Amino acid sequence: MKLAQTLRSLLPATAAFALLGCTTTVAPPAGVPAAIAEPQAAAAPAAASLDELIAAVDIPFETFTLDNGLQVVIHTDRKSPLVGVTTYYRVGSKHEPRGRTGFAHLFEHLMFGGSENVENFDIPLEAAGSTGTNGSTWYDRTNYVEVVPTGALDLALMMESDRMGYLLGAISQEKLDNQRMVVQNEKRQGDNNPYGLVDYLINDGLLPVGHPYRHSTIGSMADLSAASLEDVQTWFRDNYAPNNVVLALTGDIDVATARPMVERWFGELERGPAVVTRDAGPVTLAEPQYLEITDQVPLERIYQAWTGPGMEHPDAVPLQVGMAILGGLSSSRLDNAMVRGEELATSVSAYAQQQEQISFLQATVNVKQGVDTAAARALLESEIARMIASGPAQDEIDRAVTQFVSATIGSQERVGNFGGKGQILAEGLLYTGNPGHFRSELEQMAALTPEIVRSAMERWLSRPSYTLVVVPGDRTLDGGELGGWGDEHLNPAPEPDTGSDVQVTRTGPERALPEPEPVGELTFPQLERASLSNGIPVVLARRDAVPQLSIAMVFDAGSVVDPIGQAGVHQTMIDVLSEGTTTRSALDIAQQQEALGASLNAGAGVDRSVVSLTALTANLAPSLDLMADVVRNPAFAPDAVARVLQQREASIAQQLASPAGIAQRAFLPLIYGQNHPYAYASTSGNAAAVAALQASDLRAEHAEWMRPDLASITVVGDIAMDDLVAALEASFGDWPVPATPAPTKDLDIATPAPASRLVVVDRPNSPSSYLTLGRLTQFQGRPEGFEAVELANEVVGNGFLSRLNNDLRETKGWTYGIGSSIPDARGPRRLQVGTQVQADRTADSIRVILDQMHAFPATRPVDATELQRVTDGNIRNLPNRFETNGQVLGALLSNQLNGRDLRYQVGLPDIYRSISGDQINAAAASYLQPENLVIVVVGDRTVIDPQLETLGMEIEYLDADAL
Known part of the structure; x- marks a missing residue:
């Protein structure tokens, strides 16, 4: 996987929309719904029939096949000027031979490193407005995906065809060694998580040695180390031919337009051997x-x-x-x-x-x-x-x-x-x-x-x-030794090959990259506003692409309302909402949303609490009835409260077992101080405070913060405003505003003076170290002109093409990925950098991060390619950002949190065009320098302490059990 591994499921999961500042629950594997049972208790409300729902699933398509065997499927969808380019190769980890486990996935990484005519796939595509190119490897296949503006389709097809046909002249020993390290760090990162070794053991237990599905897709460390340039060339010639490929073009395209483009770029590629799939x-x-x-x-x-x-x-x-x-x-x-x-x-x-x-x-x-x-x-x-x-x-x-x-x-x-x-x-x-x-x-x-x-x-x-x-207990197994064929004790992996005798030469003609065509103006939905009879404001963005609605009911609350020492109380109250009302049991609630095809979730973010609903338009009224009952009438039954307390305590324990969770719990109090609510609002909570809660505490919390005068409703989807207001009035319009004044939140609390600190949390047997670096910024909320800071952060650390990711991952291979951010907040905002690096490069990685931040812009100002990517490139990819109802809803909620015009995104093209390189450099110089950073390291002290001593900083130690 370039960024993520995906599973082939029976049906794709509904795309979840991100509610800024909301917590989420741990999801099951991709394609697995989130939890069906024997019917009992209350009957489900009337719902559209299954036949009616299935009739709404419509993806018409046409196909054709080139003479070289490339299969092409076309689906036309004109809702946005976008085309999805999806390329599937009929080769995955099940096709790997003994001694080369993990190779299909390693090769997928190499495919992103450029071809004979394309130096880097991400740079020209993102410059043209594409989503970041991505890919994944699984047992049966390898895939590559991007969504491009219609005018960049020719460019995308040229690039996909170039790596399909003309890759080998671009794969050097240096690139192989680099991506090998990236993949090995990806493996270490997965292994380092709680339960991170389970999949290896289950497959080993279910299947005999040599079964194609037995070994893991990521493979064993020894096999990854043994992969050679000769293997790369053989794998490419044996598997990556057009007759082993399905190309799907979906969106603003049709067969008449697509066929000559596909024939132009792919028609000259020759057939290769058919992929052999064993029983x-x-x-x-x-x-x-x-x-x-x-x-x-x-x-x-x-x-x-x-x-x-x-x-x-x-x-x-x-x-x-x-x-x-x-x-x-x-x-x-x-x-x-x-x-x-x-x-x-x-x-x-x-x-x-x-x-x-x-x-x-x-x-x-x-x-x-x-x-x-x-x-x-x-x-x-x-x-x-x-x-x-x-x-x-x-x-x-x-x-x-x-x-x-x-x-x-x-x-x-x-x-x-x-x-x-x-x-x-x-x-x-x-x-x-x-x-x-x-x-x-x-x-x-x-x-x-x-x-x-x-x-x-x-x-x-x-x-x-x-x-x-x-x-x-203690970890006794080594993940580095797991994931392979299974008989390594009898057939050890071959010694690594330096590839010195392998010739790397051009194999195809020179081809120029097509120039992408201009993109049109951003289409962002018009907004309609209304109020319910009790004053709850309603915003609707009408979109009719699918017969479905995304709804968010936002309360001006969030985890910041918890008193110091009581972190997790508000989250726990929110968790209990769906565990039973005065008229419905938890089972009733679960069964009824399932029968309606709805998804009802509640979460407490930092600054807001959100109850969200994804509902089929045909089932809106009963879905809202269910939502309103959960919001307005929770029973807080003692047995339900006790059950949720145990689940919340388990969530806290899970965070304390995760390297990233430990780092976050250590980092936030260091920068915000022990008395600021932001020090704890992004954590799972305080175990002792949660354990002490009673039903009466949660009932009082609900009465204080879940009230109509703290609420707003935002809706995106297929409905007219009159129909929406009528449905909302029936469910929420008679909810009375309490006589007591609405509570307020205090974020104006002193924070510590910025100071450099190096803090270590020992986590024995960790193959990787988790790094969190950051400090408070001078920003409160979102000030005017903040876009230049955001673009500067995009240059240095936010995104696959950022300097930090290019250096630590693509150049040095010490991490699977790194990112920097300045998360949205109504109060003081922080700059935060996070990554997981191989343990023996812990101190070196910290140096790289500090050096890259120092260099921007002092010795390395933004260059022309970076400037184009974060300004014009961002303008071109705006349609990608707002393709779904959930994406539009997320934008609207972000605008509300930041106090912006709700259609702020419409003005982004002009804002980005107005930002110069000098402004980006100035923003980096003022706000993104590495002075006074708090650095938290979660790792094995026996490995990292000697390294950290070379940084010349005083080292402090925190006990994970005290977090």
């Missing part, structure tokens, strides 16, 4: 397998896993739905039995992770502290046995399918990128020969019966399982 079906274990390990984790966790059938097997779809009913949606069987029922677990999940030739079926239980593991495991297995014996109810199936269909409707907003229409069509064509396979899956879902699902679950889950239990 790789599911495996039935001879007997149940069990393994228990200790690791640096906050809670005991149980995994139970099986292999399942490939995606075209008749049982693939029933298993997707059955596993969702078991533990996928919030009303799931396991949720009801283990979280809400006997309360043996703080959270559960179950899903079918679908691949082309196989699937991984898995249930996971986070065991509540103090609960006997054997009891939790017995209840898990009894629920699985009950599902196998009696099957689901039809109502459970219908709710599960409704959630899948709703997710697919939401995915239609994106023409490309991960989860968009290009990915849906490309995967269908690559895996099944049918771009419309998604429709076949939905229709199969709609026809499911309880017996079809039950019998599929019986066939696959009654087989022997692999069970893994992870217990808190």
Whole structure:
């Protein structure tokens, strides 16, 4: 993966919109809904039928194939002047031979390093207004994605064809060595997380040595070290030919326009060998397998896993739905039995992770502290046995399918990128020969019966399982040794090859990059305003691309309202909202939103608390009724409060087990001081304060802060204002404003004088060190002219092409990524740099960061390429930023937080055009220098202390248990 690894799911997940300042819950793997169960309690409100919802899923397409075998699928969507370019190669980690695990993914990284006619893929594309190019590798395929303005399509096609046909002359030993280090740091970063070794062990337990799906996509350290230039050239010639490729062009394009462009750039490329795919079906274990390990984790966790059938097997779809009913949606069987029922677990999940030739079926239980593991495991297995014996109810199936269909409707907003229409069509064509396979899956879902699902679950889950239990303790396994073929003790990886005898020469003709055409004016929706009868202001941005609405009800509260020492109280109250009202149980709430195809979430950010709803337009009224009940009438029942307190405590423990979480909890009080609410508002909370909460405390918190005179409602989607106001009036209009004055927040609290500090938190056995560097800025809220500071920050640290990322990742290979930011805030804003680096380069990485910040602009002012990228390039990519309802909603909420005109984005082109290089340099000189930085390092002291001593700074130490 260049930036992220994605899984192939049955259906794409709904694109979540970012609510600035809101906390989020940990999501299950991609494509897995967030938690379906036996029907009981209150009946769901009337909803559109499944047939009606499926009819709203429409991605028409046309296909053609070039003489060289390149398959092309075209989908026309004229809503924005954008085209998604999605390229799928039929090669993934399952095609790797022994001794070369991780190579497909390593090669994907190399594909971004330039071709014979393109020095760097990101620079010209981002300059033309593209989203940042990205890619991912998984078992079955490697993909590359970008979304470009229509006038830059010719450029994107030339570049994709150049690396498909003319790559080898651009791959040097230096580039291979660099990207090898980047990938190894990506592996260290993943391994360094709590439960970071689990996937290796599960695959090893489920599949025999040599099975194509056994070894991890990221591979083993030894195999990555052994990859040679000869391997690179062989891999390219054997796999990266047009006859092994599906190209999807989706958006502002049609076949008549696309075909000559594709033929021009790809037609001259020659066929290569067809990718050879070995038999790789599911495996039935001879007997149940069990393994228990200790690791640096906050809670005991149980995994139970099986292999399942490939995606075209008749049982693939029933298993997707059955596993969702078991533990996928919030009303799931396991949720009801283990979280809400006997309360043996703080959270559960179950899903079918679908691949082309196989699937991984898995249930996971986070065991509540103090609960006997054997009891939790017995209840898990009894629920699985009950599902196998009696099957689901039809109502459970219908709710599960409704959630899948709703997710697919939401995915239609994106023409490309991960989860968009290009990915849906490309995967269908690559895996099944049918771009419309998604429709076949939905229709199969709609026809499911309880017996079809039950019998599929019986066939696959009654087989022997692999069970893994992870217990808190010391880490005894080395992730660097995991992820490989599995018989390294018999067949060790070959020694690294320097590639000195391999010739690197041009293989193709010289080709010029096409000039992108101008882009049109930004289309940002017009806004309509209204007020409900109780004064709640309403803003609507009407967009009709999909029959769905994104709604945010924002309260002027947030975690800053917690008194010092009481961090987490407000978040906990927000968490309890969906755990039952005076008329609905938690199960009612879960079942009803599932039946409606809705997604209801609540979160406490730093400065605001937000209840968000994604709803199908056809089901708006009952969805708002559910939302209003959750907001206005929470019951705060003692059992629900106790359950949420345990979950919040588990969340705090998880943050304290994560390197990034530890760093954040250490860093914020150092820069804001012990008495400022911002020192704690971005954390999971104070464990002791949360544990002491009573239902009466949360009820009082709700009464104080969740009130109509602190609320506003912002809506983006397919509805007329009159209809929206009528629906909102029915749900919220009669909510009375309390007689007591609205509470206020105090952010005007003294903060420490800026001072350089180096603070270390010991985390033994960490293969990487997590670095956080920063200080408070002089900014309060968002001052006039702040755009020059933002663009300067984009040059130095915000984005893939930033100087920090180019140096630490692309040049030195010491990190998987680094970023700098000045997060939005109503009060004092901070400058923050964060990265995870290989442990033996901890001090060196700090030096690089400080040097890069010092150099800008003193010895290295912004150059012409950087200036074009952050000004004209940003103007050109504005349509990409506001393609979806969620993106528009996020922009509106950001404008509200910052006190800007709600259509601020319309003026951005003129603002960016007016900013000069001198202004960017001046902003960097004034606001982005590294003086008085607080530096927090989370890592293994036995490795990092000798390095840090060379920095010449006094070292302070914090105990992770005291954070």
